[in-house]
Amino acid sequence: xxxxxxxxxxxxxxxxxxxxxxxxxxxxxxxxxxxxxxxxxxxxxxxxxxxxxxxxxxxxxxxxxxxxxxxxxxxxxxxxxxxxxxxxxxxxxxxxxxxxxxxxxxxxxxxxxxxxxxxxxxxxxx
Numbered sequence: 001x002x003x004x005x006x007x008x009x010x011x012x013x014x015x016x017x018x019x020x021x022x023x024x025x026x027x028x029x030x031x032x033x034x035x036x037x038x039x040x041x042x043x044x045x046x047x048x049x050x051x052x053x054x055x056x057x058x059x060x061x062x063x064x065x066x067x068x069x070x071x072x073x074x075x076x077x078x079x080x081x082x083x084x085x086x087x088x089x090x091x092x093x094x095x096x097x098x099x100x101x102x103x104x105x106x107x108x109x110x111x112x113x114x115x116x117x118x119x120x121x122x123x124x125x126x
Contacts, residue, residue: 001030001031001034001119001122002030002095002096003029003030003031003115003118003119004096004115005114005115007096007115008072008109008112008113008114009029009072009112009113009114009115009117009118009121010070010072010111010112010113011111011113011121012054012070012072013028013029013031013032013035013122014026014027014028014029014032014069014070014071014072015027015028015029015072015095015096016072016073016109016112017096017099018106019102021106022075022104022105022106023078023102023103023104023106024073024075024102024103024106025099025101025102025103026057026071026072026073026099026100026101026102026103027091027095027096027098027099027100028060028069028091028095028100029095029118030095030096031122032095033091033092033095036060036062036064036065036067037062037063037064038062038063038089038092039060039061039062039088039089039091039092040061040062040063040088040089041060041061041088042058042059042060042061042084042085042088042091042100043058043059043060043061044058044080044081044082044084044085044100044101045057045058045077045080045101046077046080047077047078047079047080048076048077048078049076049077050074050075050076050077051071051073051074051075051076051077051101051103052071052074053071053072053073053074053107053108053111054070054071055070055071056068056069056070056071057069057070057071057077057101058100058101060088060091061088069100071103072112073103073106073107073108073109073112074106074107074108075103075104075105075106075107076103076104076105077101077102077103078102078103078104079101079102080100080101080102081098081099081100081101083098084098084100
């Protein structure tokens with residue numbers, strides 16, 4: 001399981017890459033994409049939608065099931081990765097390059113974990 005040290009992680013298996021103090025990219029962790037299996041569809045949020053930490057922001061569909069993606073922080077969606085609409089499998093092949101959406105006005109970051117804590121969380125789940 002790849003877990004880049006420069007990212008932050010949520011217990012719900014989303015990663016967060018801060019691009020500034022108030023902006024970030026969000027994607028699914030390597031652990032999540034592996035557990036989901038081959039992704040076949042991504043339902044991205046609308047630009048300008050409010051992301052509320054802990055609430056469903058979008059979903060992904062794999063050959064196994066449809067799974068909710070939760071907002072790991074609060075903010076406003078400022079961009080979505082439209083490439084994933086045609087190629088959701090990019091999340092499987094490059095989970096840390098295939099961000100789902102970008103947020104601005106980011107708040108509620110206190111519960112994010114560093115890579116070491118996230119690895120421990122995944123080990124407890126397994």
